[in-house]
Amino acid sequence: PLLAAALEAGEGIDIRALLAEALHMGDEGHNRNKAGSLLYLRHLAHRIVKVKADDALKEKVLAFLGDNALSVLNPVMAACKAMADAGHGVEGSTMVTAMARNGTDFGIRVSGLGERWFTAPAQIPDGLYFPGFSSEDANADIGDSTITETAGIGGFAMASAPAIVSFVSGTPQDALNATLEMYEITIAEHSHFTIPPLDFRGTPTGIDFRKVVELGIAPRVNTGIAHKEPGVGQVGAGLVRPPMAIFEQALMAYAETYNL
Amino acid sequence: PLLAAALEAGEGIDIRALLAEALHMGDEGHNRNKAGSLLYLRHLAHRIVKVKADDALKEKVLAFLGDNALSVLNPVMAACKAMADAGHGVEGSTMVTAMARNGTDFGIRVSGLGERWFTAPAQIPDGLYFPGFSSEDANADIGDSTITETAGIGGFAMASAPAIVSFVSGTPQDALNATLEMYEITIAEHSHFTIPPLDFRGTPTGIDFRKVVELGIAPRVNTGIAHKEPGVGQVGAGLVRPPMAIFEQALMAYAETYNL
Numbered sequence: 001p002l003l004a005a006a007l008e009a010g011e012g013i014d015i016r017a018l019l020a021e022a023l024h025m026g027d028e029g030h031n032r033n034k035a036g037s038l039l040y041l042r043h044l045a046h047r048i049v050k051v052k053a054d055d056a057l058k059e060k061v062l063a064f065l066g067d068n069a070l071s072v073l074n075p076v077m078a079a080c081k082a083m084a085d086a087g088h089g090v091e092g093s094t095m096v097t098a099m100a101r102n103g104t105d106f107g108i109r110v111s112g113l114g115e116r117w118f119t120a121p122a123q124i125p126d127g128l129y130f131p132g133f134s135s136e137d138a139n140a141d142i143g144d145s146t147i148t149e150t151a152g153i154g155g156f157a158m159a160s161a162p163a164i165v166s167f168v169s170g171t172p173q174d175a176l177n178a179t180l181e182m183y184e185i186t187i188a189e190h191s192h193f194t195i196p197p198l199d200f201r202g203t204p205t206g207i208d209f210r211k212v213v214e215l216g217i218a219p220r221v222n223t224g225i226a227h228k229e230p231g232v233g234q235v236g237a238g239l240v241r242p243p244m245a246i247f248e249q250a251l252m253a254y255a256e257t258y259n260l
Numbered sequence: 261p262l263l264a265a266a267l268e269a270g271e272g273i274d275i276r277a278l279l280a281e282a283l284h285m286g287d288e289g290h291n292r293n294k295a296g297s298l299l300y301l302r303h304l305a306h307r308i309v310k311v312k313a314d315d316a317l318k319e320k321v322l323a324f325l326g327d328n329a330l331s332v333l334n335p336v337m338a339a340c341k342a343m344a345d346a347g348h349g350v351e352g353s354t355m356v357t358a359m360a361r362n363g364t365d366f367g368i369r370v371s372g373l374g375e376r377w378f379t380a381p382a383q384i385p386d387g388l389y390f391p392g393f394s395s396e397d398a399n400a401d402i403g404d405s406t407i408t409e410t411a412g413i414g415g416f417a418m419a420s421a422p423a424i425v426s427f428v429s430g431t432p433q434d435a436l437n438a439t440l441e442m443y444e445i446t447i448a449e450h451s452h453f454t455i456p457p458l459d460f461r462g463t464p465t466g467i468d469f470r471k472v473v474e475l476g477i478a479p480r481v482n483t484g485i486a487h488k489e490p491g492v493g494q495v496g497a498g499l500v501r502p503p504m505a506i507f508e509q510a511l512m513a514y515a516e517t518y519n520l
Contacts, residue, residue, distance in 0.1 A: 024423035025286040025295050026456070035285050038298035042326035045305045046319045059309045066302035162456035163284035172456050196286070196422035196432050197457060 002061050006047040013043050015079035018072070019153060020192050023203070028161035029193075030145060030154030031168055031222040031237055033070050040072040041065045077144065080151035087111055087206070094254065095187055096207040099150050099219070099242060103142035103226070106242045110209060110250050113257060120245040125225050127238015128169045139228040141240045146221050152190045152205030155220035155239065156182045160195045160203075168222055168237050178220050179204060185211040185219065209254075212247040262321050266307040273303050275339035278332070279413060280452050283463070288421035289453075290405060290414030291428055291482040291497055293330050300332040301325045337404065340411035347371055347466070354514065355447055356467040359410050359479070359502060363402035363486070366502045370469060370510050373517060380505040385485050387498015388429045399488040401500045406481050412450045412465030415480035415499065416442045420455045420463075428482055428497050438480050439464060445471040445479065469514075472507040 007013075018039050019027075025035030044065065048058050065071050081098075088097040093111035100107055107119040122141040129135070148154035158164065159179035162172035179195065182204035189202030207219055218241040225236035254260070267273075278299050279287075285295030304325065308318050325331050341358075348357040353371035360367055367379040382401040389395070408414035418424065419439035422432035439455065442464035449462030467479055478501035485496035514520070 026284055035295055035298070038295070038302055041305065042298055042301060045301065045326060046322035049309060049315055049319045049322060055309055059306045062306035062309060066305060165456075172459055196425075199432055 002048065002051055002053050002057055003044070005051045005053070006044050009047045009050050010043075013040070013075070015072075015075055016083070016192055018043075019076060019079070020194070023153070023157055023160045023193050024196055026161050026163050028154055028157040028164060028222065029076060030073070030148040031224070032161045032164040033073050033076065036076065037065070037069055037071040037073075040075070073145065076153075077147055080147045080153070083151045084147060089114070092258065094208050094210050096150060096209055096219075096250075099146040099207075099221070100144045101141045101146065103139050106141060106246060108209070108242065108246050108250065110254070113250065113253055116253065118246040118249040118253070120243040120249075123240055123243065125223050125236075125238040125240035126169075127223075127225055127236050128167065129225070129236035130234070133227070133235035137227050137232075137235050139226045141221075141223060142226050143223065145223065149219055149221050150207070152186070152193055152203045155222040156186070156205070157193065157195065157203045158220070158222070159198055162197070164222075168239055170239075181217060182220060184215055185217050209247045209250045213244070213251050216244070218242055218244055218247070262308065262311055262313050262317055263304070265311045265313070266304050269307040269310050270303075273300070273335070275332075275335055276343070276452055278303075279336060279339070280454070283413070283417055283420045283453050284456055286421050286423050288414055288417040288424060288482065289336060290333070290408040291484070292421045292424040293333050293336065296336065297325070297329055297331040297333075300335070333405065336413075337407055340407045340413070343411045344407060349374070352518065354468050354470050356410060356469055356479075356510075359406040359467075359481070360404045361401045361406065363399050366401060366506060368469075368502065368506050368510065370514070373510065373513055376513065378506040378509040378513070380503040380509075383500055383503065385483050385496075385498040385500035386429075387483075387485055387496050388427065389485070389496035390494070393487070393495035397487050397492075397495050399486045401481075401483060402486050403483065405483065409479055409481050410467065412446070412453055412463045415482040416446070416465070417453065417455065417463045418480070418482070419458055422457070424482075428499055430499075441477060442480060444475055445477050469507045469510045473504070473511050476504070478502055478504055478507070 022036035027035045084097045090111045095111045097111045098109040101122045105119040106122040107117040158175040186204035187206035190205040193203040194200040224234045227235045282296035287295045344357045350371045355371045357371045358369040361382045365379040366382040367377040418435040446464040447466035450465040453463040454460040484494045487495045
């Protein structure tokens, strides 16, 4: 409630601008939101002081926001959802406008194919586990945060975040290569989200399911790894790709819908 | 005074650890301290709430700290000074332990050559000017912040901060090259300050004046540019190098001191 009051105590926060800045500060906007969360704290700190509430509570909220390197992820997901939805429902469009997993299946929606979901069993992510956990404990890929990759950040913006490899495994060169590979299956380069190490090239944005199927390159997704027992929570972080089958399904449905 | 009370309201802040983290977030620690300043805000925000003071004042201080992308530079300079001084006064050492400019001269001190300063006229930095100003307005290079380069960050850590080129001019490749060049004239690679795009290689640290003279490569310094009239303040930011003459002077003095 204190946070809600603080958010209402000022103008709206431009999350797209915040993300653009965070991508210049070593974030990729999904698994690494260190800079974004601090930028969020910066927007909120002076507002929190203004709210009528107990000082001890304000202190606790500020300490929590500062210590949580993913505090901005939920607003970021909402912003990415708004961006992706803006591209949904365009007749004939082959762009993927949503990717999500429920712990059992991985599903996508396509702009030109209405409300239909294309789904197939989700995979186990490949990554680093917190001490005491291993892939034995991992649930199949889960969560809605893949909306970040759908909108052109996260796994698609790895080149912005060389330091992330200490969290999701790999080398800084792998991070560069991940972004370069995603240019192969996307429609555009983002005009707001740019990558300094690639000479400020825009992030690869807008997955075209035809390119995915043609090239056999599935999108790269950065993700947290959840324990398979409820209540345990996150046990690691890593990389995963959606099953190719869902893009093939989309291709078949597209051919049917548009009589190709 | 509010800030002083906030600083006293908790443990000391480990600026070396803060810098190490900021170098993984696109800072080089001298001209670009965006991430470092936000990390500083994160340490201070909840402490500021705790201090007994007017809420309106707290709000103002938090907004100022958040809006000032260089708010941590002064503590960083103090920390770098402490690190560099720790290496001063070692008999026979050819390491530069201080670099500073007073707007007229550029001076250095050397670990094995006592309290003596080697000085020569300072140059005009090469860089980008704020709107309405040009190199006509620039004073000769000024300030003590070159202690950051002396300690292995700033111009020496450019490879960590590809986004800085929009502020100091150049391309991200220039930023990488700047750091690579500095390995030529330094003694060690920093064990705490590492550079993700160079596979977490330590920053080039500890200028050896012999290497500077032998290779003809002067240290690279990132700097603000001050107006030549007092009171106007900063009019731009850019790159500068100290005059070669001061390293040659140091070499002569070293030969004399140690009877070489």
